Amino acid sequence: MADNLQQLLDQTSPVELLRNSQIGSYIYPVVPADFSNWIKEQKAWRDTAVLYDQSHHMDNVFLKGSDAIKLISDTAINSVANFPVDKAKQYVPTTSQGYVIGDGILFREADEEYVYVGRAPASNWLLFHGETGGYQNLDVTVDRRSPSRPYGHAVSRRYYRFQIQGPNAWPIIEKLNGGPLEQLRFFTMSTMQIAGKTVRTLRHGMAGAPGLEIWGPYEDHDLIRDAIVEAGAEFGLVPVGSRAYPSNTLESGWIPSPLPAIYTGEGERAYREWLGVDSYEATGTLAGSFVSDNIEDYYLTPWELGYGSFVKFDHDFIGRDALEKVDPATQRKKVTLAWNAEDLGKVWTSLLNVDGPNYKFFDLPLANYGSANYDSVVDADGTVVGFSMFTGYSSNERRGLSLAVVDHDVPEGTELKVVWGEPDGGTTKASVEPHEQTEVRVVVSPVPYSTVARQEYAAGGWRTGYKKA
Secondary structure, X not given: OOOOHHHHHHHOOHHHHHHOOOOOOOOOOOOOOOOOOHHHHHHHHHHOEEEEEOOOOOEEEEEEOOOHHHHHHHHEOOOOOOOOOOEEEEEOEEOOOOOEOOOEEXXXXXXXXXXXXXXXXXXXXXXXXXXXXXXXXXXXXXXXXXXXXXXXXXXXXXXXXXXXXXXXHHHHHHHHHOOXXXXXXXXXXXXXXXXXXXXXXXXXXXXXXXXXXXXXXXXXXXXXXXXXXXXHHHHOEEEEOOOOHHHHHXXXXXXXXXXXXXXXXXXXXXXXXXXXXXXXXXXXXXXOOOOOOOHHHHOOOOOXXXXXXXXXXXXXXXXXXXXHOOOHXXXXXXXXXXXXXXXXXXXXXXXXXXXXXXXXXXXXXXXXXXXXXXXXXXXXXXXXXXXXXXXXXXXXXXEEXXXXXXXXXXXXXXXXXXXXXXXXXXXXXOOXXXXXXXXXXXXXXXXXXXXXXXXXXXXXXXXXXXXXX
16 A cells, blocks of 8 residues: 555556546535526626635645745745735746646735645645755644535635625725725735724736735634625626636636646655645546656646746746756747637537537536646647647637647647547546547637736736636
């Protein structure tokens, strides 16, 4: 019996382990799938306002002490030279080989207090290095995401976490506050009043409109949520369920779940020995039509995921030596792929083909069926020129869309094809049914895809389309 991830990998290849995982589909826990229906909820973030409940699907890692900033600096490609209290930063760690592990948001809540909020890969990386890095004045604790399948058990977190977003967000926010509230710069923290409580805020934005992220003690969750819903009613605010919530990133352009690049390399062996057999990295699912025996073919650099501007060589960090050798001009680039309506229609209607062919089920609004999704993107000659990595449907754009990385010399407007479905009838993972592969025409398009989001991000100087999912 294996006791850690490294021992699992000694018994099988990482590709086989992940492509045949039995954990099932990735689930956004606790929050109901729908409050109205997913189409209404998608349209509300473009037309009126929405309330996202982000209280359950992310880890919180709490870092305290004078060495907290050193841990962050040692593990992040980002510079921390300018990181004052009441500011937030996107946190991107890489391996010693310079490949991305994951990302999330770091909040500096006090002089020596930080909170990381995001998915498990970056959480685990912080925890491991916090425990093993020899930091003398550092306290690290974690509040793990709520269980995907709690089966009736009570669920509690340290913080509730909400976002109010959309064109009508600010009038709702000022109504809740009982008066005007300054629109601070992006990723700046402050406080406001809701239902007699002082809550912390982060100036944020999704779908191209200003809004706030709001958090406080979890015991106030229902009180704060009810107050927001009541105040937002006259402005058309719609609570968003867990079905529509992650599909927002199709319009805004953030790729949430690349494969953490930790399965090879002697520099990461101790980390693999630290990770349990029940960890995200050991149980996650690798899905899609791209198949390689070499797990490193799935690894991505910061430039490929749109994080190239974050790489700062003003500090020593894990992966610096490798990244200094990279020529950014040669790296693949992040794009949106707009799916051909006729081809996508054939995928959907194959459900009705009694005698086949039956293609891989394309769920709505999000079609991903793995923790990390890699569908081959091919040119007219069938040559793989990239990966389609996050796929679904936007009712605002009336299109199937996917976020992808493609070769640097592929121009916008090029027609390519996504190979949809896994080879040989599909793997044995729990989230895959027997199916046939097919090809879907796609057009290389901008990222973010939403015109509104592109214009607002550019005007505000925001980095492209971050959303926690």
